[in-house]
Amino acid sequence: MAERTLHTPLTDLPGVGPARARALDKLGLSTVADLLAYFPREYEDRTVREGIAWLPADTPVCFAAVVAEPFRTSYIRKGMELTKGRIVDGTGQAAVTFFNQNYVRKALQPGQTYFFYGTLTGEGYRRSMVNPAFEREGAHQLTGGIFPVYPLTAGITNRFLTGLVRAGLACLPQVQETLGDDLRETYDLVPVEQAYGSIHFPASWEALTKARRRLMFEELFCLNLGLTLIRGRRGEQRACPFVRQDLEAFTSRLPFSLTPAQLRSVKEAAADLRRAVPMNRLLQGDVGSGKTVVAAACAYFAWQNGCQAALMAPTELLAQQHQRTMETLLAGTGLRVGLLVGSMTAAQKRDCRAALAAGALDLIVGTHALLSEGVSFRRLGLVITDEQHRFGVDQRAALAAKSGEKDRPHVLVMSATPIPRTLALMIYGDLDLSVIDQLPPGRTPVATYLIREDKRARLYAFVRKQVAQGRQVYIVCPAVDQEDPEGLKAAEQYGRQLQEEVFPDLRVGIVHGKQKARDKQGVMAAFAAGEVDVLVSTTVIEVGVDVPNASLMVVEDADRFGLSQLHQLRGRVGRGEHPSYCVLLSDNRNELTRKRLKTLASTTDGFAIAEEDLKLRGPGDFFGARQHGLPQLKLASLEGDMRLLHQAQAAAQEVLARDPNLTWEEHAPLRRRVEQLFRENRDIFN
Structure with missing residues (x-):
């Protein structure tokens, strides 16, 4: 037989026929090298311990015992067999039951010692266990140490895969x-x-x-x-270096001072912008941390160096808000700000495109309309995208390509989704990272409460109290309409119920993703203008307009949302001078779920919440699809040993x-x- 190598196909190993080969292929395993790089997902401590009577209950344990009597099988009903027997040691005994495994009658012989691994229940002489793993004394294939547990698929058992890996270990010296x-x-x-x-x-x-x-x-x-x-x-690409950077001229016009974190982020970006290679920087900061000021400073540097800047936002309302904010922050500098969104008239779009091409606009704020044909720049030097995970890498590149120059524009990416640094490194591996990890003074902390369904009447009274004081309220539901089979609160029906039965005297608006864009934006604009008291919505408001008058966020079925998403929703309130609140409604009694929700109630640090969410739910909760081209790590913990990184x-x-x-x-x-x-x-x- 030929000597096995790392390239030996698994079909050459004992027990791997065509069916198992297909199943292994689903796990990405086709060679011995694949097998060695297929790491366990967890481990079981099967170290042998002593004393049936003394071993802990309800936790897996490994111990030696003698079979005290023959195991017997009884037939309960078609397709259900019970095989029962008794095992003993010097401290006590245990009744053992196997379901549909009548082969154990021959495998477990009276008077012989075996090692068992499983969970004991009961105490003293009334102990029992169900379906334990077992092997004869001295075998050491299933017990007697720390054992790996692998991710599996149909047709592949952990025992079989463990044996396969043992066979593959002979090739270790070749690694x-x-x-x-x-x-x-x-x-x-x-x-x-x-x-x-x-x-x-x-x-x-x-x-x-x-x-x-x-x-x-x-x-x-x-x-x-x-x-x-x-x-x-x-480093092989060229960009226009922004050598003129009069930060003092920018900050002296602001009605507030930059926080140390904002100043640090501006300086990190400024150092990149001075170079003749394109900046590629991710600016992370919690909702309300002041990322837009950093973006405005970068746009100001572009203008000082004779270049234009473009800011792309995921929604029209957010683009309009950014335009107003930029005009305020850059007032008096001479920098000209424009807006380009889909709902503008054909004439407005035509005028805007002409101004851009002629260089009569210095900063254009818009949606993906900026990517449309006919949009060109005289000299695009800086591209800013907000909420980057809502745009693909390709869209970012498409906007950058609008420069029409040999030079590539500098790129600044903003995200209010707090992403742990290690995960940010993976998702945005081609970007350098700046973090605004403190809020500006004056931001109102949001008091967060976790309540059950039995407090609903008190909650409705609190909603009325907020509206009576002139404030506005968000109520967020996990579903759009009642088609949801799990009985979750649905925005469409629940909004109508609130208007008709609970708050007939208040102005209730409804917004969700199935509405036409124009209808959705109309409701959001009405809420922003103070013409709606209670806005019932799905998570479409997660990235939304700034409504300083909104003081209460209610999240129905809060256990259905990720912590980071709940934190994003909470960030919709606390934007003004008024005391603000977030109420999480959940009747879910699962201990882990309530721990997650209590984490949100106990801290407002978005990065701490993101770390906890990552530990509890895994990285899939942050982004449905990975950014193309960046590798997925097998072992390195994403929540991260920062020292090791x-x-x-x-x-x-x-x-x-x-x-x-x-x-x-x-x-x-x-x-x-x-x-x-x-x-x-x-x-x-x-």
């Missing part, structure tokens, strides 16, 4: 080391062979920790190498300082590993 001796010594990392062996079958929890640390470091290290090489391509970044910089393109022979395995990680984006290395 190439990507991290040099010096680097491993500097950062205290175990060799690759040891890491792969221990990630699958750790001899101890300490060995597992060391293996995970080494492999996480390697992923983050290679990610940073790849992203730095991507950024290197930016910084070490990996420092190590990557050290390597690239010596070998900028990873062309040295000793770096060949490392280069291959980076290319493998960036498989979708391999052309970056050519």
Whole structure:
């Protein structure tokens, strides 16, 4: 038989026929190399413990016991068999039941010792367990240590996959080391062979920790190498350097002082803008943290250097709000601000396009209408996009291409969705990062409460009280209409019910995603103008207009939303001088769910909330689709060991300082590993 290698197909391993091969392929496993890089999702502690009577209840345990009597099978009904027996040790006994596994009658012989792994219930002499894993004393295939649990698919059991990985471990010596001796010594990392062996079958929890640390470091290290090489391509592009930057002339006109975080972000962007290569910077900040001021400063620098700027927002209302804000912030500078949105008349659009092409407008604010044919600039030097995750990378590039120059415009991306730094690094890997992590003075903190359905009458009274004081109220529902099978509050029907039965004397508006754009914007505009007291909506208002008079946000079925989304919704209030409140309604009694919602009630720090949301729900909650081309990491924790990430970044910089393109022979395995990680984006290395 030919010697197995990392490239050996899994069909050459025992037990892998055509059906299992197809099932393994669904898991992305076709070779031994794939198998070794397929890491467990969790581990079970099957270390042998003693004493049936003393072992804890309701938690999986491993112990040795003697079969006290023959196991017997009884037939309950068609398709249901129970096989029962009794096991004993020196401290007590346990009744054991297996469902539909009558083979155990022969497998478990009276008088023989076996190791069992499962959950015991009851106490003392009245202990029992159901469907435990078991094996004869001395086998050590299923018990006696720390055991891996893999992600599975139909047709593949964990026991089978574990056996397959054990067979694949024979090829471990062939795995190439990507991290040099010096680097491993500097950062205290175990060799690759040891890491792969221990990630699958750790001899101890300490060995597992060391293996995970080494492999996480390697992923983050290679990610940073790849992203730095991507950024290197930016160095080959040209941009107009904004050498004139009179920040004092800009800030002296403002009716307020910049916060230290705003000032830091402006200076980080200014340093990028002075260079002759395009800026690509992500500006993150909580709702109300003052990102727009930073954007205005950058637009001002563009104007000072004879360039135009464009700001693209996801909705017309938000674009109109940005236009008003920009005109206020830049008043008196001489910088001319325009607006281009779909609802403008044909004549208005024509005039706006002509002014842009002639250079008579310095900053244009708009929606995706900015991408339409016929929109051209005299000299576009800066592109700003708001709520970047609502625009694809392609749309950002399409706007940048409107410059009509050899020079590429600088790009500033703003996001009010707090994203943990590590996740931001993955999603926006081609961007540098600025964070505004403090709110301007005077922002009203929003008091947040979690209540059950039995407090609804009091809630309605509180809504009336807010409106009586001249304030406005948002009520957000998870569903649009009553077609939802789970009985969730639906904006359309609930809004009508509130108007007819609960608040007939108040002005109730309804807005949701199924409405025509014009109708939706009409209701939102009426609310912004103070002509609607209570706005019942879906999450379409998550990124919405600034309504300083809104003081109460009510979220129905709050358990149906992610924490970060709830935080975004809460940010719709607290924008004025009035005390503001957010009330989360949920009758869900799940402990984890209530813990999530209490997290939101206990802090207003968007980044802390995002970290918690990421831990509890995973990264899928942030964005449905990944930004194209950036790799997905297998092990590195996205909520993040920041110290490990910084070490990996420092190590990557050290390597690239010596070998900028990873062309040295000793770096060949490392280069291959980076290319493998960036498989979708391999052309970056050519």
